[in-house]
Amino acid sequence: MSVVDQIKEAAAKAIKELYQFEINSKDVLVNATKPEFAGDYTIVLFAFVKQLKKSPDALGNELGNELIKNHSTIFSSFNIIKGFLNLTITDEYWINFLQHQLNNSTFGIKEKNGERVMVEYSSPNTNKPLHLGHLRNNFLGWSIAEILKANGYDVMKTCIVNDRGIHICKSMIAWQLFANGATPQSTNTKGDHFVGDYYVKFNDEYKKQIETLKADGATQEDAEKNAPIMKAAQQMLIDWEAGKPDVIELWKNMNSWVYSGFDVTYKKIGSNFDKTYYESTTYLLGKNLVEEGLQKKVFYKKDDGSVWIDLTKDGLDEKIVQRKDGTSVYITQDIGLAEQKQKEFNAQKSIYVVGDEQNYHFKVLKLICQKLQLPSADGIYHLSYGMVELPSGKMKSREGTVVDADDLIDEMINISQHKTEELGKVKDFTVEELNELYDTIGLGALKFFLLRVDPKKKMVFNPEESIDFHGFTGPFIQYTYARIKSILRKIEQVSGFKFQISGSLLLLEKKLIIQLETFPATIEEAATEYDPSKIAIYIFELAKTFNSFYAEHSIANAESEEKKVLRLQLARLTAEVLKTGIGLLGIKVPERM
Secondary structure, eight states: OOHHHHHHHHHHHHHHHHHOOOOOGGGSOEEEOOTTSSOSEEEEOHHHHHHHTOOHHHHHHHHHHHHHHHOTTTEEEEEEETTEEEEEEOHHHHHHHHHHTTTOTTTTOOOOOSOEEEEEOOOOBTTSOOBHHHHHHHHHHHHHHHHHHHTTOEEEEEEEEBOOSHHHHHHHHHHHHHOTTOOHHHHTOOHHHHHHHHHHHHHHHHHHHHHHHHHTTOOHHHHHHHOHHHHHHHHHHHHHHTTOHHHHHHHHHHHHHHHHHHHHHHHHHTOOOSEEEEHHHHTTTTHHHHHHHHHTTSSEEOTTSOEEEEOGGGTSOEEEEEOTTSOBOHHHHHHHHHHHHHHHHOOSEEEEEEEGGGHHHHHHHHHHHHHTTOTTGGGEEEEEEOOEEBTTBOOOGGGTOSOBHHHHHHHHHHHHHHHHHHHTOOTTOOHHHHHHHHHHHHHHHHHHHHHSSOTTSOEEOOHHHHOOTTSSSHHHHHHHHHHHHHHHHHHOOSGGGOSOOOSOOOHHHHHHHHHHHTHHHHHHHHHHTTOTHHHHHHHHHHHHHHHHHHHHSOSTTOSSHHHHHHHHHHHHHHHHHHHHHHHTTTOOOOSOO
16 A cells, blocks of 8 residues: 555544544545655645634644554654645655565556456558657557556557558559559568558649649639549549459558558557457448437438437537448447447457547547447547647648658667767677667657657657657666666675665655655556656656765765665666656666666
């Protein structure tokens, strides 16, 4: 149990004993004491003053004395500042905590709780390679899955691939028109890049044809409708839906090229999935639910035969769920897939990691599923995140102005090599060790930079800023970890840390222990709020505190053997927490750098 939870329980029990007043320990508000006041943790008294008919000072004094009387191993002193009871925790408590973690390699990780969660992320289109926006999506989805696992959940990682539709046909038509039979193998091009180039070529040709038609007197609208290349793409979609053999064969070939390319990128960034769904096999799902919804009067049919739902009373609008020709729309497919995933995995919660431009879509999806009384409905959660922009502005894939994921990863690795060579501390590394180090630092910088921001916020990505060995970055934390490991290798003489930790604590020693003790609560908070930035901020602050501690206090030349053992354990536990914490963000740590 965390020290905060112990304070809450002790305070609730003391109030009952003092005033015969029953309160829930969860209703006791406990915060870290502000730096300008003496104490470690603060109980906010205002919530109980009126109920207990006590002044804040009287309540604080009586409660403080009761806590010290009954819990002398936890509380050493207290003071009261304007309705706040500031409590100082004993050195004995903190040392016992540190001693207890001597051989605990799973500090912060909870046991299985029996609950199942699905996390769906990535959701790429097969007409283009992964880009910077996909990287934030993948890193968020993977990290949330790992954070939930650390909190005891059984997690299934899923992906839906958008492998059908007009955008796919655009790449296919462009390949037919301009490729002359070329393949990724014949051009030595990564498959997803190869297909993506033809998506851009389609758009370039489409623009040219529009301008030609407009020059012949057509309006913008007519030109867009009648451009031959667009008509050809629309016909190809009709042929695909009809199962025309040559179209299906081309579609399978081009998608296989893309999947090969995706696999390389996923492996490089460490993304993986327990199950992948494909829109080409799920787009017909949900039709049975339309019929069910009509029978339940959740949906209604218009005169033209299309089926709708009226959500105006829920603050939304009317939404079509089936076209007049009987074909599904995206929302219908998502309803059907939600039902299928629930049947397959029986998860209590289904988390969709999708950009904030789809906020409305997921409000509608959850509401429709609830009205249909699907078992999966209440567990639907949209993890909405802001777009990633560059200092130069937004990206546009159809114009070929996106930041390609593979190019960005290569750039990050090159920057990490340049920065590392500037520091000049890796002369004894082999070529293989150096390459692994550059990969670890480059990818670590990229992931940390994209995860250190609250997912809901838009962000601007700057590659150079992300690899700063002294800033709020992944490399700073990696460097701190490697530094601690180097210290331990040089001076660790206490095999297995079997010596008893004892003594009183200095200010920075205590500050570091207090931070370490809050690690499990930080993981829990990150899971509750679906926010990996909570962990990123925590491990950054922990790394800063350790560096301040080590600058002030020697470990090898500690004042006594007891202090040496204490500080060795502090260093060891800090390294473990940094490794676990940054690992939950999908980032590796080097043993030396």
